[in-house]
Amino acid sequence: xxxxxxxxxxxxWGVVELNATIGLSWLVMLLLVVVSAAITRNLSTGTxxxxxxxxxxxxxxxxxxxxxxxxxxxxxxxLPFVGTLFLFIATANLLxxxxxxxxxxxxxxxxxxxxxxxxxxxxxxxxxxxGVLEYLRHYVRPTPLMLxxxxxxxxxxxLALAVRLYGNVMSGTVIVAILVGIAxxxxxxxxxxxxxxTGLIQAYIFAVLAMVYIASATTAYREEEQAARSTRDRDPMxxxxxx
Amino acid sequence: xxxxxxxxxxxxxxxxxxxxxGSVGPALGEGRAVAQALQAIAQQPDESNTISRTLFxxxxxxxxxxxxxxxxxxxxxxxxxxxxxxxxxxxxx
Numbered sequence: 001x002x003x004x005x006x007x008x009x010x011x012x013w014g015v016v017e018l019n020a021t022i023g024l025s026w027l028v029m030l031l032l033v034v035v036s037a038a039i040t041r042n043l044s045t046g047t048x049x050x051x052x053x054x055x056x057x058x059x060x061x062x063x064x065x066x067x068x069x070x071x072x073x074x075x076x077x078x079l080p081f082v083g084t085l086f087l088f089i090a091t092a093n094l095l096x097x098x099x100x101x102x103x104x105x106x107x108x109x110x111x112x113x114x115x116x117x118x119x120x121x122x123x124x125x126x127x128x129x130x131g132v133l134e135y136l137r138h139y140v141r142p143t144p145l146m147l148x149x150x151x152x153x154x155x156x157x158x159l160a161l162a163v164r165l166y167g168n169v170m171s172g173t174v175i176v177a178i179l180v181g182i183a184x185x186x187x188x189x190x191x192x193x194x195x196x197x198t199g200l201i202q203a204y205i206f207a208v209l210a211m212v213y214i215a216s217a218t219t220a221y222r223e224e225e226q227a228a229r230s231t232r233d234r235d236p237m238x239x240x241x242x243x
Numbered sequence: 244x245x246x247x248x249x250x251x252x253x254x255x256x257x258x259x260x261x262x263x264x265g266s267v268g269p270a271l272g273e274g275r276a277v278a279q280a281l282q283a284i285a286q287q288p289d290e291s292n293t294i295s296r297t298l299f300x301x302x303x304x305x306x307x308x309x310x311x312x313x314x315x316x317x318x319x320x321x322x323x324x325x326x327x328x329x330x331x332x333x334x335x336x
Contacts, residue, residue, distance in 0.1 A: 003321060069296070160307055167310035174317065205303040208296070 003174050005102040006109060024104040028092045059087075063207075070208055071215035077128075078214060081121055085114060086207035093169060093199025096192065103199070106169040108162065115162035118210045119154070126217030138217065161209060168202045169195075247329045254323050258316035265312025272305045 008020035039052040049057075063083045067075035092105045104110045126135040139150045172195035179188045244252070280298040284291045 003317070066296075069293075163314060164303065164307040164310055167307070167314045170317070171310070171313055201299065202303070205300060208300055209303075212300070 003170060003177070004107045005104060006107045008102075020102065021104050021107040021110055024102065025092070025110060028088060028095070028104065032087060032091060066208070067211055070211045071219070073215065073219065078125070078211060082207050082211050082214075085118075085210055086203050089114070089165065089203035089206055090200055093203060094196060096172075096195055096199060102173065103169050105165055105199075105202075106173050108166045111162040111166040114165070114206070115158045118161060118213060119158040121210070122154075122213050122217045125214045129218040135217065157209075157213065161206065165202055165206055168198055172198060247333075250323075250325050250329060254319045254326060258319035261312045261319070262316040265315075266309050269305050269309040273302055276301055276305060 005020035005024060009017050010020055010023050011018040036056070039050070039056055043053055044050075060079075060083070063086060064075045064079060067078050067082055071078065089105055092103045092110075095101050096103055105114075123135060126138070139147050172191065176188045176191050176195070179191055276298065280294055283294050287294075
């Protein structure tokens with residue numbers, strides 16, 4: 001029983017192997033790039049637009065709205081990263097509707113790579129928004145006693161991101177493989193349909209969690225500052241009334 | 244019982260225990276979370292968007308503990324390092 005596309009080796013040059021995980025990831029990337037390029041080649045700004053342009057507009061505006069609601073910031077700089085994560089995982093999982101497709105997210109290597117990119121993106125966005133010192137001061141907040149816990153939390157949530165996506169997709173594959181052995185008539189199709197739902201939800205959750213982590217690195221201080229400023233603003237008014 | 248079958252026995256039994264105990268806790272937790280979220284939506288239907296988005300994210304966080312147990316039991320059954328050690332020792336002889 002193959003439970004991960006890592007076990008299928010497509011090509012081998014000496015010590016370098018190209019397994020199905022990498023091949024299928026490239027296929028998903030190629031599909032996304034080619035389809036998007038083909039659709040965006042002739043965009044229209046008028047009322048008459050192709051249905052494909054409509055699809056892309058719905059996707060992009062939907063992602064922008066979700067990012068704005070989660071982070072309460074302008075989604076402009078986050079959309080390329082978070083939207084790419086969502087589109088890649090969603091496409092990889094939804095192509096499970098094709099017979100014989102093994103989602104590349106069902107391999108721990110792919111999900112680890114995605115989680116590592118989030119792990120790197122969080123400090124990059126945080127430093128870009130606040131500067132190095134302000135970002136590093138996050139780790140000693142509220143007290144320096146919390147420094148080891150903040151560091152462990154940073155690492156363990158990366159591990160959790162990777163294992164969560166891997167476990168969900170892999171469990172769907174394993175359950176279908178077991179059911180094909182036990183009751184091959186209808187039940188695998190039902191579990192596949194459930195797998196489509198789980199795959200889409202997991203893609204959404206991965207993107208939302210990435211956005212939540214980035215937002216926590218970019219906004220925590222700003223809220224404190226705003227709270228401090230609002231109390232400071234309130235005080236002079238009280239004084240002036242008293243005067 | 245020789246070490247090989249003892250390893251197999253303990254691996255299978257602990258895989259079953261891991262997924263059995265590990266699914267009870269998240270099931271209870273998710274039940275509580277969904278019940279509270281439904282109550283909140285019933286009281287404030289206008290906020291249902293925010294509540295259901297938070298609910299989904301929270302459910303994923305809760306469910307990941309069950310997923311960890313599932314991954315551990317899958318490793319114990321399909322990719323058991325102790326079992327592989329015995330298989331390699333038998334093949335090396």
